[in-house]
Amino acid sequence: MSKKSEELQAYLKEISLYDHVVELLYWDMETSVPKLGQAAHVEAMTKFSTDSFTMSTSEKMGALLDALAEPEEYEALDDMWKFIVTRMKRDYDKNKRIPVELYEAFTRERAESGNAWREAKNASDFAMFAPHLKKMIERTREITAYTDPGKEVYDALLDQYEEGMDSASIDKLFEELKAELVPLVDKILEAQSRREDAQEDALFRKTFDVNGQRAVQDMLLEYIGFRRDAGCVGETEHPFTLNFNSKDVRISNHYHEDEPISAMFSAIHEGGHGIFEQNVNPDYDNTAAGSCSYMGIHESQSRFYENILGRRRSFWTPIYDRLGELLPEFKEIPFDAFYRRINRVKNSLIRTEADEVTYCFHIILRYEMEKAIFRDHVAVEDLPALWNQKMQEYLHITPQNDAEGILQDMHWSDGSFGYFPSYLLGSIYDGMYLETVEEELGSVDRLLEEGRIGEITKWLNTHIHQYGSTRTPKEVLAAVCGREVSAKPLMRYFTEKYTEIYDL
Numbered sequence: 001m002s003k004k005s006e007e008l009q010a011y012l013k014e015i016s017l018y019d020h021v022v023e024l025l026y027w028d029m030e031t032s033v034p035k036l037g038q039a040a041h042v043e044a045m046t047k048f049s050t051d052s053f054t055m056s057t058s059e060k061m062g063a064l065l066d067a068l069a070e071p072e073e074y075e076a077l078d079d080m081w082k083f084i085v086t087r088m089k090r091d092y093d094k095n096k097r098i099p100v101e102l103y104e105a106f107t108r109e110r111a112e113s114g115n116a117w118r119e120a121k122n123a124s125d126f127a128m129f130a131p132h133l134k135k136m137i138e139r140t141r142e143i144t145a146y147t148d149p150g151k152e153v154y155d156a157l158l159d160q161y162e163e164g165m166d167s168a169s170i171d172k173l174f175e176e177l178k179a180e181l182v183p184l185v186d187k188i189l190e191a192q193s194r195r196e197d198a199q200e201d202a203l204f205r206k207t208f209d210v211n212g213q214r215a216v217q218d219m220l221l222e223y224i225g226f227r228r229d230a231g232c233v234g235e236t237e238h239p240f241t242l243n244f245n246s247k248d249v250r251i252s253n254h255y256h257e258d259e260p261i262s263a264m265f266s267a268i269h270e271g272g273h274g275i276f277e278q279n280v281n282p283d284y285d286n287t288a289a290g291s292c293s294y295m296g297i298h299e300s301q302s303r304f305y306e307n308i309l310g311r312r313r314s315f316w317t318p319i320y321d322r323l324g325e326l327l328p329e330f331k332e333i334p335f336d337a338f339y340r341r342i343n344r345v346k347n348s349l350i351r352t353e354a355d356e357v358t359y360c361f362h363i364i365l366r367y368e369m370e371k372a373i374f375r376d377h378v379a380v381e382d383l384p385a386l387w388n389q390k391m392q393e394y395l396h397i398t399p400q401n402d403a404e405g406i407l408q409d410m411h412w413s414d415g416s417f418g419y420f421p422s423y424l425l426g427s428i429y430d431g432m433y434l435e436t437v438e439e440e441l442g443s444v445d446r447l448l449e450e451g452r453i454g455e456i457t458k459w460l461n462t463h464i465h466q467y468g469s470t471r472t473p474k475e476v477l478a479a480v481c482g483r484e485v486s487a488k489p490l491m492r493y494f495t496e497k498y499t500e501i502y503d504l
Contacts, residue, residue, distance in 0.1 A: 004073060005081055008064045011055075016286035018052035023244055029111070031234035031252060042111040050104040057096045065089045080289055083470050087288040094147040102146075106139045110414045117413035118237055124403035126384050129413070134380045136415045137373060154374040157418030161295040162425060163472050167371065170421050173428060174364055177487040184495060185357055188345045191502040203333045204341060208260040212327040216260070217253060217267040219326060223319060224305055225457040226251075226271040230278050238410040239266045239352070241273035241302075245285040249277040260327060261342060262353050265306050272305035273298060275457060279465035293469045295419055297476055299426025300433065301460065307356040308430050308493070309456065313339050314448035343501055347395040349404045357494055360427065361394035366409070366420040374417065429473075431490030432481045 025045045033041055055061065067073060068085045077085065113132035120129035141153055148156035155166045217233065236252040243249040251270035255263045276298060277291060284290035292298050309315050313335075316323070320338070324331040330338070345355045351362040368390060372378045378386060387406040388398050399405030411419050437459060438444055447455055463480050477485055498504065 002068075002073060002076060004064060004067045005077060008068060008085075011061065011064065012286055015052055015055050018048050018055070019286075020244055021048045022052065023242055027234065027242055027250055029114070030236045030240065038115050042108060042115070045111050046104060046108040049107045050100065053095070053098075053103050053107075054100055057092065057098070057100075061088075061092060062096065065092055080283065080287075080470070084288050087469070091288070097146040097149075098143055099146075102139075102142065106143060106415070109135050109139060113413045113415075114410065117407070117410055121237070121403050121407045124401040124407065126402040126407055129407065130380050133383075133412055136412060137380070137417075140415050140417055141374070152375075154371060154418065157370075157374070158421065161416075161418050161422050162297075163294060164474050165296070165421075165425070170367065170425070173485065173487050174367070174421075174424065177360060177424075177428070177491065178364070180491045181357070181360055181494070184491075184498065185345065185361075187504050188357065188498050188502050189347070191504060192345055195502070200337050200340070203337055204261075205258070206329050207257050208327055208329055210255045210257060213255050213260050213263045215326040216264060216323060219319070219322060220264060220267050221251075221271045221274075224268060224271050224275065224309075224453060226274045227278055231274050233267075239270050240410075241270050241277070243274075243277040243291060245290065246278055246280050246282045247285070249274045259353070260329075265310060265342075266352070268310045269302045269306040272302035275305070275460075276301045276465050279461040280468040281466050284468045284470075289468050289470050291468060294473050294476075295422035296425030296429060297464070297473050299422045300429035301426075301464065303356075303423070303426045304430045304433060304460070307427070308434050309444070309448065309453065311342050311356060312445060312448060314445040315453070317449050318451040340501070343498075345498070345502075347397050349391070349395075349397060349399055350408055352408075356427070357498065358395065360424055363420055363424040365390045365394050367424075370417055370420065425473075425485075428485060428487050428490050429477065431488075431493050432477060432483070432486070434493060435489050436481050 022045055025041050025048070029038060029041050029045075065085060065088055068077065068081075069089055074082065074085065109132070113129075113136055116129050116132040120126060140157070144151075144153050144156050158165050158167060158170065221233070222228070230247050231249040231251065234250060234252040235254065237254060239251070239253050241249065241251045251267075251274045253263055253266050253270065280290055280292065316335070316338070320330075320335050343355065345357050347358055348354050351359065351366075354362055365387075369383070369387060372386060373383070384402060384406045391405070392398055409420075411417075434444065437456065441447060441455060441459060444456065447453065464476060467476075471479065474484070477483065
């Protein structure tokens with residue numbers, strides 16, 4: 001390693017210490033800090049985040065990257081450091097254009113916006129959050145004008161979360177999916193209405209001990225491969241995953257006494273994110289190669305565990321008795337009834353509790369909302385009405401209040417516009433992964449029935465996780481599946497699975 005690359009490595013380590021503090025403050029704000037302690041955390045987060053930003057856009061950073069980009073220095077680097085220098089040079093050139101005072105203001109306002117969202121959701125009052133949302137939209141436009149001058153704002157935001165994706169590509173994929181999904185869902189819902197069983201529903205109308213739910217969560221996380229020596233679990237309003245590096249990955253969950261299945265699948269979903277982060281090449285820690293910055297790829301892993309694996313009968317076959325031991329109410333619920341429950345298709349209000357099929361409409365709705373915000377310039381005050389209109393269009397139901405409508409998600413509160421399409425992109429990628437896994441490992445159902453889920457996790461570690469951010473989404477799909485992205489494999493999965501379940 002050359003002297004310049006050693007200098008860069010040391011400088012990145014110094015920056016990572018500031019980032020570590022920022023992540024720790026965020027974790028604390030989302031999981032445990034009392035209401036009156038929020039302001040001090042916002043102040044501290046603003047300071048350390050701004051310090052990190054200042055260092056990452058400093059003249060010293062620019063000089064180091066310029067020196068390492070020189071042909072003689074660059075060619076002497078290994079592949080990892082070539083990626084790091086190239087990626088950091090690109091990001092440096094973008095972020096250097098953002099005025100420090102603008103970044104500082106955005107950091108403070110983003111933290112305040114998150115606090116306002118929690119209060120507004122608890123009060124089911126969009127008006128409490130509207131001024132903060134308006135500020136997040138304005139700041140996002142302002143910052144994007146610096147980072148991507150001349151580029152259409154929403155396409156720039158999409159590319160930020162899923163490199164190489166723009167709205168034209170996403171429109172094509174989503175329309176391809178909708179063409180077959182809408183009639184399939186209509187058939188499923190018709191069959192579901194004939195199958196309604198009040199006696200079976202009553203099996204799930206009970207109070208399920210929260211401590212028992214936590215024990216089930218721990219069992220599920222261990223089963224799918226989330227390592228507790230490199231991870232932990234907290235509690236929050238809206239489950240999320242956060243990582244400091246591959247050795248410290250944190251997930252969170254939320255428990256409902258009357259709906260234990262929600263926490264089970266949140267645990268599997270966030271556990272999928274966590275497994276990804278724990279298995280990135282540790283040499284990449286605290287560099288641009290570490291973690292994974294492509295949110296569609298990331299969501300593909302959480303949703304692969306949650307849906308492709310977790311909603312299969314075979315996933316639960318080896319562990320259903322254990323579920324009953326930890327939550328005794330499930331001893332009275334027949335396995336077949338549980339399987340039908342976790343695959344029940346129903347138009348519902350809450351995205352995170354939606355079945356895997358109608359979930360697609362929740363994401364398409366949010367994607368169209370974001371296009372309305374950034375392209376059609378719909379006023380913030382008009383967004384709840386537009387939300388309700390689209391809920392009727394796609395799911396044929398209307399929220400009765402803001403908490404179960406436009407306030408249900410936290411993402412816009414921190415300026416994460418362009419993130420939502422990643423969820424559905426992840427599911428589309430999953431359809432492709434599933435076909436490849438079965439080509440290489442054989443029947444997924446057989447592996448799961450025999451308790452060999454570890455072999456699937458190892459396959460994902462080897463083919464996807466270890467590479468962190470060093471492969472773009474297109475490169476991942478080319479390397480893993482040998483083809484370009486398509487929604488057809490996902491639709492094949494949906495059609496085959498739900499035709500069998502509902503005798504279509």
